[in-house]
Amino acid sequence: MADIELRNVRKAFINFVALEDLNLRIEDGEFVALLGPSGCGKSTTLRMLAGLEFPTDGEIRIGGKVVNDVAPGKRDIAMVFQSYALYPHMTVAQNIAYPLKKRGVDKAERDRKVERAAALLHLEPLLSRKPKQLSGGQQQRVALGRALVREPEVFLLDEPLSNLDAKLRSYMRIELIELHRQLGKTMVYVTHDQLEAMTMAHRIAVMNGGKLQQFDTPDAIYNRPANLFVADFIGTPSMNLMEGSLSGSNFTVGGQSVTIDRSRLKPETTDGAAVLGVRPEDIMLGDGTIDAVVELVENTGHEKIVALAVKGCDRILARAPSGSAITVGEAVKIGFDQTKTHLFEKDGEGRRLNLDQDHNSLP
Amino acid sequence: MPLLRKAALSLFVWIVVLLVSFPLIWMVITSVKPQTELFRIPPTWLPETVTFEHYWTLLSETPFLLYFRNSVILSTATTIFVVALATLGAYSLVRFRYRGRETLAMLVLFTYLLPSVVLIIPLYLMMVSLGLSNTLISLVLAYTTFALPYALWLMRSFMEGVPPDLEAAAMVDGASRMGAFRDIIFPQLLPGIISTALFTFILAWNEYLYALVLVNSDSSRPLTTGVMSMLISAFNIEWSLLMAASVMMSVPLIIIFAFLQSYLTSGFGGGAVKG
Numbered sequence: 001m002a003d004i005e006l007r008n009v010r011k012a013f014i015n016f017v018a019l020e021d022l023n024l025r026i027e028d029g030e031f032v033a034l035l036g037p038s039g040c041g042k043s044t045t046l047r048m049l050a051g052l053e054f055p056t057d058g059e060i061r062i063g064g065k066v067v068n069d070v071a072p073g074k075r076d077i078a079m080v081f082q083s084y085a086l087y088p089h090m091t092v093a094q095n096i097a098y099p100l101k102k103r104g105v106d107k108a109e110r111d112r113k114v115e116r117a118a119a120l121l122h123l124e125p126l127l128s129r130k131p132k133q134l135s136g137g138q139q140q141r142v143a144l145g146r147a148l149v150r151e152p153e154v155f156l157l158d159e160p161l162s163n164l165d166a167k168l169r170s171y172m173r174i175e176l177i178e179l180h181r182q183l184g185k186t187m188v189y190v191t192h193d194q195l196e197a198m199t200m201a202h203r204i205a206v207m208n209g210g211k212l213q214q215f216d217t218p219d220a221i222y223n224r225p226a227n228l229f230v231a232d233f234i235g236t237p238s239m240n241l242m243e244g245s246l247s248g249s250n251f252t253v254g255g256q257s258v259t260i261d262r263s264r265l266k267p268e269t270t271d272g273a274a275v276l277g278v279r280p281e282d283i284m285l286g287d288g289t290i291d292a293v294v295e296l297v298e299n300t301g302h303e304k305i306v307a308l309a310v311k312g313c314d315r316i317l318a319r320a321p322s323g324s325a326i327t328v329g330e331a332v333k334i335g336f337d338q339t340k341t342h343l344f345e346k347d348g349e350g351r352r353l354n355l356d357q358d359h360n361s362l363p
Numbered sequence: 364m365p366l367l368r369k370a371a372l373s374l375f376v377w378i379v380v381l382l383v384s385f386p387l388i389w390m391v392i393t394s395v396k397p398q399t400e401l402f403r404i405p406p407t408w409l410p411e412t413v414t415f416e417h418y419w420t421l422l423s424e425t426p427f428l429l430y431f432r433n434s435v436i437l438s439t440a441t442t443i444f445v446v447a448l449a450t451l452g453a454y455s456l457v458r459f460r461y462r463g464r465e466t467l468a469m470l471v472l473f474t475y476l477l478p479s480v481v482l483i484i485p486l487y488l489m490m491v492s493l494g495l496s497n498t499l500i501s502l503v504l505a506y507t508t509f510a511l512p513y514a515l516w517l518m519r520s521f522m523e524g525v526p527p528d529l530e531a532a533a534m535v536d537g538a539s540r541m542g543a544f545r546d547i548i549f550p551q552l553l554p555g556i557i558s559t560a561l562f563t564f565i566l567a568w569n570e571y572l573y574a575l576v577l578v579n580s581d582s583s584r585p586l587t588t589g590v591m592s593m594l595i596s597a598f599n600i601e602w603s604l605l606m607a608a609s610v611m612m613s614v615p616l617i618i619i620f621a622f623l624q625s626y627l628t629s630g631f632g633g634g635a636v637k638g
Binding site for chain 2: 083089
């Protein structure tokens with residue numbers, strides 16, 4: 001059993017605060033991604049789980065035990081580093097065997113386990129090589145091998161795929177999902193790549209500026225973003241965010257107004273300044289009341305991304321099927337799918353004002 | 364004409380090599396010439412009779428071996444002391460964040476702002492008040508003061524080349540901080556440690572000024588000052604013995620260089636960490 005719990009964890013360095021009051025509960029066997037831009041505190045969180053940094057305040061529990069003061073080697077964890085951190089003077093076999101050696105596992109047992117890990121990761125022909133003789137993908141697999149050889153309860157992965165090329169990355173994504181399925185261990189995966197987080201994780205913790213923004217399933221993160229940051233951060237192209245004002249069931253942007261289903265909003269929502277969010281795929285071209293002019297059309301092959309100029313707000317992006325006939329300079333009417341619009345506070349934390357946010361969102 | 368150019372270049376290189384090595388060659392030749400041949404005009408290039416009597420005289424009738432022993436102890440002790448301090452100091456400067464870290468690193472270099480002649484008298488007085496005057500320890504301490512700053516900065520730059528992730532990985536893999544240092548960091552630092560050790564050893568082996576001022580009894584005199592005071596007086600210079608002593612003084616350095624040169628140039632590891 002190895003569930004992970006962070007309670008009111010705060011981490012301050014000499015000149016800045018990396019983490020502010022973090023609460024997170026990761027279930028046993030779960031695959032959780034910590035996602036955010038650089039400097040959001042995700043790596044610091046992982047390093048604290050590993051025991052490489054110590055929290056300034058708060059409590060970290062692994063498998064129910066408080067591990068705040070437990071040395072990294074004494075926690076039942078393994079970590080894969082972004083740089084792989086292979087020991088350059090050791091062979092692949094010695095690299096993989098090192099954690100076992102440090103735990104006093106005898107030679108015969110070590111060899112057996114190294115062989116098994118090597119077989120799992122297709123590393124057998126490379127066992128006697130030095131790390132610098134390996135390709136990036138091979139080094140990556142050695143790092144994985146070193147992590148899984150001693151069968152820890154928790155795997156910590158710090159951007160393990162970011163040094164691989166695109167093709168290898170998508171291959172390794174599938175390998176990692178498969179590996180998690182086989183081992184059934186808790187995995188915490190740090191990444192700044194939303195695609196990795198969305199495709200691999202059971203749940204995603206979106207972080208920004210040392211604060212947890214939302215902790216939920218990929219589906220909920222995408223469809224019910226808890227605040228403006230998450231709405232903007234997740235999705236490519238990202239959600240269109242339009243500043244305007246809410247009055248009854250009308251939302252006005254640059255003099256044009258759209259109807260909002262007031263029953264989908266929280267009862268305490270007041271009229272006034274707000275931000276309307278619409279995903280590019282929820283914009284209906286040629287079906288609505290808002291005047292727009294086509295500025296640019298990007299054809300990606302399987303779809304077209306249409307950039308629209310609308311008075312009073314930033315450029316709006318919409319998705320259209322690849323076959324649609326849209327020309328630059330054309331004036332179109334656009335509308336929004338009523339059931340899929342998002343409304344956020346304009347000020348403060350930019351919290352979501354839609355009702356559906358309440359079920360299974362922030363812990 | 365490429366061949367001619369090549370020949371001219373070779374000639375030039377050989378002339379330079381000869382110019383540089385001539386004193387060394389002459390030193391060896393002189394050390395094996397009998398006394399009678401020394402000042403003959405014209406000089407003999409190769410000795411007519413080769414003799415090792417000067418070496419024998421040095422080893423059997425003078426305190427040369429005592430000085431040699433002193434030099435070995437002195438240089439080895441200084442090297443071990445400096446390398447240990449510099450390695451741990453560099454580790455601290457690079458791996459830990461604390462107030463005054465940079466200032467500390469800069470202050471260490473302060474020694475080099477003053478000529479050693481200025482430092483030598485205060486150092487002597489300090490040694491006297493510590494009761495260490497005329498001991499090998501006083502020289503070890505003195506050499507450490509001027510070898511350590513450079514060694515520390517040298518080790519610091521080597522240390523900076525070792526990615527912190529390596530150590531973190533070792534600690535996650537179950538090593539203690541010192542265990543990670545021994546298993547992982549130390550092997551990465553080895554080329555740096557060897558260069559630092561060589562630098563310190565040579566410095567201590569060749570040092571003259573501090574040895575002259577801080578030590579004046581035969582029992583703790585190193586080779587440099589020992590040989591000087593033994594063979595050079597106001598009225599006479601024992602050239603044959605001096606040359607034989609010089610040859611024997613050079614031998615340890617030549618041996619050390621021959622063995623460690625490959626370590627210095629190769630430097631292993633590296634390239635295992637991406638990004």
